[in-house]
Amino acid sequence: MFFILHDVLHAPEQLQALSAHAEVDADLMRQVGEEAGKFVGEVIAPLNREGDEIGAQWKDGTVTTPPGFREAYQAFWQAGWPALSAAAEDGGQGLPAVLEAMLYENLSAANHGWTMAPGLLHGAYECIKHHGSDALKARYLEKVATGEWLATMCLTEPHAGSDLGLVRTKAVPLASDAEGRFALSGTKIFISGGEHDLTDNIVHLVLARLPDAPPGPKGLSLFLVPKFYEDGSRSLVVCERIEEKMGLHGSPTCVMRFDEAAGWLVGEPGKGLNAMFVMMNAARLHVGLQGIGLLEAAWQKADAYARERQQMRAPGSASKAGQADPIHQHPAMRRILDAQRAWIDAGRLLAYRTALELDAVKQHPDAARKTAANRWCTLVTPVLKAAWTDQAFAGASACLQVFGGHGYVREWGIEQHVRDARVAMIYEGTNEIQAIDLLVRKVLPDGAGSLLTLLNDLAADLPETTNSATTNQALAQFASFSTEQLIKSTQADGASPELPYWVADDFLRALALLLMAWAWVHIAATPGAETDRWRNAQEGFWRWVWPEFDMRMAMMQATLASE
Template sequence: MFFILQQVLQAPEQLRGLPAYGEFDADLMQQVLEEAGKFVGEVIAPLNREGDEIGAQFNNGTVTTPPGFREAYQAFWQAGWPALSAAGEDGGQGLPAVLEAMLYENLSAANHGWTMAPGLLHGAYECIKHHGSDTLKARYLEKVATGEWLATMCLTEPHAGSDLGLVRTKAVPQADGRYLLSGTKIFISGGEHDLTDNIVHLVLARLPEAPPGPKGLSLFLVPKFYEDGTRSAVACERIEEKMGLHGSPTCVMRFDEAAGWMVGEPGKGLNAMFVMMNAARLHVGLQGIGLLEAAWQKADAYAQERQQMRAPGSPSKAGQADPIQKHPAMRRILDAQRAWIDAGRVLAYRTALELDVIKHHPDPAKRETANRWCTLVTPVLKAAWTDQAFTGASACLQVFGGHGYVREWGIEQHVRDARVAMIYEGTNEIQAIDLLVRKVLPDGAKSLLTLLNELAADLPAGSAVAAAALQQFTNFTREQLLVQTQAAGASPELPYWLADDFLRALALLLMAWAWERIAHTPGADVVRWRAAQNGFWRWVWPEFEMRMAMMQASLSPA
């Protein structure tokens, strides 16, 4: 992780170019990461299995998290980890966003269920900071920034999944400036628990005279407890029994005229909520990387120990066995997944670095370039790496053979836990539609073509395959995609048929750029990096031509 951050991305030098981090250096970065790894390894990881097997418990509206979860969370926030990148004036440490991103990658790898609790904190902090009134900020901002109080994101309703325009929860204004919220929200991670003394609910609801659809939604803050100690009229009706994430309570929450305050302006609730959702989407991409890393580590360790048959070309004598890591079929699985993990880290860490550029760089042009990267790459990270977390964890389970299907080895939990990341914070299909239909086509692909040109210019000398593929994708976008989707009489369905393949092809291009950056970094010419690089070009990259062919087929008349 540190090699990618310091050597491949040269993060310390980049960060020192920002006024907020002029004194920042590699030693501080490494110290923070080492301490984070120690805390996660010693405090959070040991709770993973018991958290899965015991799970969160529901009893008449009360939710109890698995043994050790509350103590671990109290240690987590008191040590300052949730406040890593929050501003100093809000109780934070003011460190770069990339360190927070790497912390949450580690947490997801160690214990995905536990990590769901603080996973929304940063987004809630940014939402309140940028859209909350001075009164709300004085009351709640520091508590959320430090993690002393946890937060939820209450969007989904039983009849309204991804279509938030169908939300029916009502907010009725009161003479004292508050609003009474009534309605039911489902799939609320951490809607009720015993980890913290208070919970801050951020809730999408509709004012009485609001128009139908998404433009009629406003955002409200409803705490579990008010300042005087009274409890709000928010109740947990039940927690879901899920395929995975057993340690995280997924709640059905009922609001019975619960008093709260508006966050932001009337009818602009989605604008405020998207601050939270965009932060969450990067973190979900990091969940994918972390979960795949955890599965790979288990599979790699098992492959080194498990003795089975002589490997082809092995000097072992007849009748002797070799570690299965020596068998090509196993090396192929391990090297291909390693290729996804390492390239994903390059892309995710750069995205987090660009968030700091957006926030702190004095040059508007630099901020615009950083914003373009984050806008286009975030949905790719969320969709492609959560897809791979599930399929890759399943491939890692295959390394164990029958033992992988048995709970005792722990690998099957990663498969179960990873599956939900393809669904929440916007399904992966919605990420693909968001990328192509909302971010690429509206400006005639200007932003995307600029990004592709920047990637091509940033490729090291000799990157012939990656350079040719970037040009191929650029030409396709400009000469076929734009022409055929925007032609008179073009089917409005056409971009939606293309979206999944388009996102996947762009993900592979970004991986090719990342691997060329890694390969040309001093120190990468060792077996650990070469094996994953070869795994990428041999067993991952060929999918690019398949995705291009599938898009061509969709564009061709039937």
């Protein structure tokens, strides 16, 4: 982690260009990272197995989390971990976003179910900070920033999954209410942490529709409804049940009913999605980090097992006939492990770079640099979310294969990673929606102008090393395809409106592979990457992962030709 952060990305030098982080150096970042790893390893990781086996329990509207979860969370927020990157004036520590990214990658690897609880905190903090009234900020901002109170994001309804325009929850002004509150009525589903015993209060951020609101997404407003009000009374929000899920048993996924629950408007009427997307975009980077963390955890288990488990002589082995070798020496196992390692290391570089760019967007003094940072975040975030959660599931399954039959039983713990990873492909916008968002909303509207600028920036930033020519050629190929074929085909007279939707998934995956190639060229050019650990992963990328790029390009070209 520190090799990527310090040696490859030169994070301290980048951060010191920002006035808010002028005093952040490598020693401080290492100290925070090591303390985070120690806390996660000693306090959070030991709860993973029991949290999965016992799970959250619901009874009469009350949810009890697995043994040790509450105590661990109380220690977590009191130690200041949720407040790492929140502003000091809001009770936070004002540290760089990349340190928070590292923390949540570790948390996801150690105990995904527990990590679901604080996973939305930073997004909720940003939402209230930028869109809440002064009164709401005074009442809730510091509590959320520090993590003393947890928060939810209440979007989905039984009849409306990804189509938020179908939301029916109503918000009606409360007559004679001195605070100008609204009564919210409706049902929300798939609400992570909608009810629990981890904190003394829960802050619900809820999408609802005012009486005079137009239909569709433009008619949605955002409201804040707490579990408890300042006078100690409880709001009319009821947890009807929790879902029985494939994985994440330690995290209560709730069905929440709002029975004329009193809440405050956040931001402007009809601008609820604008306010909520602040929360969702932060969550999407964190979900990408979940994918990286879960794949790292699966890889560590598989690598350790492969070095201990002995089966048959490996091809070319010096062992005597009849003797067995660790399965780590068998090419089939090395191929699995090296390919997943390639995804982890490249994904980590891209995610940490994205976190660095988030701080640049907010604080860099140069306008052009801020524009470039925003371009990176806009285009790369959906790629991280979709490609690395896809790979977390596929890669965890591949790592399970290393165990053979032992991987399919619970004793070794690898099967939990497969189950837990699956949902990350679905929530915070399904991966198909991420692909549509990337191509239809972010690439096509400006004729791929922003994408071409990003690709040119990547090409200009390539060091001269092995595979840099291959990467440069692929960047040029993708740029040419995007403008000469994709844009022209989708904008041609009589073009099917479905065309971009047919190729969106392949487009995102091809861009993910390009970004990985760029990342691996940079890693290979960094002193210290000559060791077997880095060389094996690099070879794993170019041999077992990179060839998919040509396949994705061929699939898109075939689709364009057939329409």
